[in-house]
Amino acid sequence: MLHHQLALSLIPGIGPKLARTLLSYLGSCEAIFDPKSDFSKIPGIGSITAQRLRQLDKSSLLKTAEREIDFLTKNQIKARFFTDEDYPERLSYCEDAPLLIFTEGPADLDAPKIVSIVGTRKPTADGIELCEKLVEALARRHPGTLIVSGLAYGIDICAHRSALQFGLPTAAVLAHGLDRIYPGMHRSTAREIAFQGALVTEFLTGTNPDRPNFVKRNRIVAGLCDATVVVESAHKGGALITAGIAASYNRDVLAFPGRVNDPLSGGCNRLIKTNTAALIESIEDLEYALGWESATNNELPTQGSLFKAPDTPQEKLVLDLLQNEKEMNLNLISMNSGIPIPKLAATLLDLEFKGLVKSRPGGIFRLL
Numbered sequence: 401m402l403h404h405q406l407a408l409s410l411i412p413g414i415g416p417k418l419a420r421t422l423l424s425y426l427g428s429c430e431a432i433f434d435p436k437s438d439f440s441k442i443p444g445i446g447s448i449t450a451q452r453l454r455q456l457d458k459s460s461l462l463k464t465a466e467r468e469i470d471f472l473t474k475n476q477i478k479a480r481f482f483t484d485e486d487y488p489e490r491l492s493y494c495e496d497a498p499l500l501i502f503t504e505g506p507a508d509l510d511a512p513k514i515v516s517i518v519g520t521r522k523p524t525a526d527g528i529e530l531c532e533k534l535v536e537a538l539a540r541r542h543p544g545t546l547i548v549s550g551l552a553y554g555i556d557i558c559a560h561r562s563a564l565q566f567g568l569p570t571a572a573v574l575a576h577g578l579d580r581i582y583p584g585m586h587r588s589t590a591r592e593i594a595f596q597g598a599l600v601t602e603f604l605t606g607t608n609p610d611r612p613n614f615v616k617r618n619r620i621v622a623g624l625c626d627a628t629v630v631v632e633s634a635h636k637g638g639a640l641i642t643a644g645i646a647a648s649y650n651r652d653v654l655a656f657p658g659r660v661n662d663p664l665s666g667g668c669n670r671l672i673k674t675n676t677a678a679l680i681e682s683i684e685d686l687e688y689a690l691g692w693e694s695a696t697n698n699e700l701p702t703q704g705s706l707f708k709a710p711d712t713p714q715e716k717l718v719l720d721l722l723q724n725e726k727e728m729n730l731n732l733i734s735m736n737s738g739i740p741i742p743k744l745a746a747t748l749l750d751l752e753f754k755g756l757v758k759s760r761p762g763g764i765f766r767l768l
Contacts, residue, residue, distance in 0.1 A: 404429035405481045406465035409500050419499050433458045471605050477504045494623040498602035507569045507598035516548040516621050518639040519555025519631035525760050527632035528558050535562035537683035541694040548624050555631045570597040573620045575613035577605040622646035630655040633667030640667045647676050652689050654680035714747045727766035
């Protein structure tokens with residue numbers, strides 16, 4: 401059955417909607433490849449498309465499908481057809497949802513709570529902090545929430561890494577096949593996601609991350625979720641496309657506001673101004689929009705939470721200094737602590753691993 405499902409997805413000019421029409425009239429994928437099938441009376445199938453379907457090189461399509469199945473089996477990747485019980489329920493409600501999706505990793509794509517977080521590829525330090533704090537609050541108040549994004553630079557990768565840091569599952573939706581990772585700089589994060597979350601795509605192996613694929617990818621990011629949160633976006637960009645798609649699916653859309661003249665706030669402000677998105681300033685706004693009750697007594701399931709106390713006198717000295725100041729740069733910490741910069745850099749790195757200190761651009765450090 402999977403052979404014919406894959407072969408159906410390979411037919412040129414047959415998108416998800418038209419494929420669903422074919423299946424509803426013919427009853428199965430196998431019937432689409434049956435020479436005896438009559439396409440002429442199916443709504444939406446014109447004479448040219450019907451002739452193309454009759455002239456398909458079926459053996460070539462099925463051979464390609466066979467090679468794809470070998471790859472899926474070898475790499476323990478799961479294929480989910482839109483009629484399968486394990487096809488994500490939220491996504492199944494979207495009329496243009498892909499016929500097939502491929503997933504690598506254990507994440508539950510039908511988790512009780514799923515939020516997508518998207519935004520600019522060139523965020524400010526404030527945008528990164530907003531993203532991190534939102535994910536941290538979700539981990540504390542709504543353990544198990546699945547965080548979905550697109551593995552892109554900027555807010556996307558920040559959302560994924562924050563989810564991993566704070567112990568939440570995360571799903572990365574890709575604009576290419578699972579035989580590659582784009583961008584390559586995020587390959588190590590993708591491996592972590594595949595281990596405790598999921599890599600998701602509708603594209604077969606050999607598919608490059610071409611521009612049109614990113615728009616297709618965005619509809620999956622929107623369709624998998626209860627809500628889409630936009631953290632910094634210019635007037636144009638993929639985050640706005642995702643937000644618009646989510647709104648068309650009647651999903652909640654929320655956006656962090658920004659300064660009127662800030663280029664990276666223009667998109668978010670417009671979403672709010674046009675009532676496409678609700679304004680979000682904190683986790684409480686998301687909870688209100690979705691009707692979620694907070695589980696505030698839960699503690700973060702993070703590695704950092706296991707290390708509450710400093711292990712060395714140097715760590716204690718640094719933490720005491722940062723306790724008195726909102727943030728300090730590396731040189732100032734060295735001057736006030738008397739710790740040489742090479743040793744201080746190693747100490748600060750250890751504190752970051754323990755989840756006690758956060759580094760920011762410019763050699764700035766602050767307490768978490």
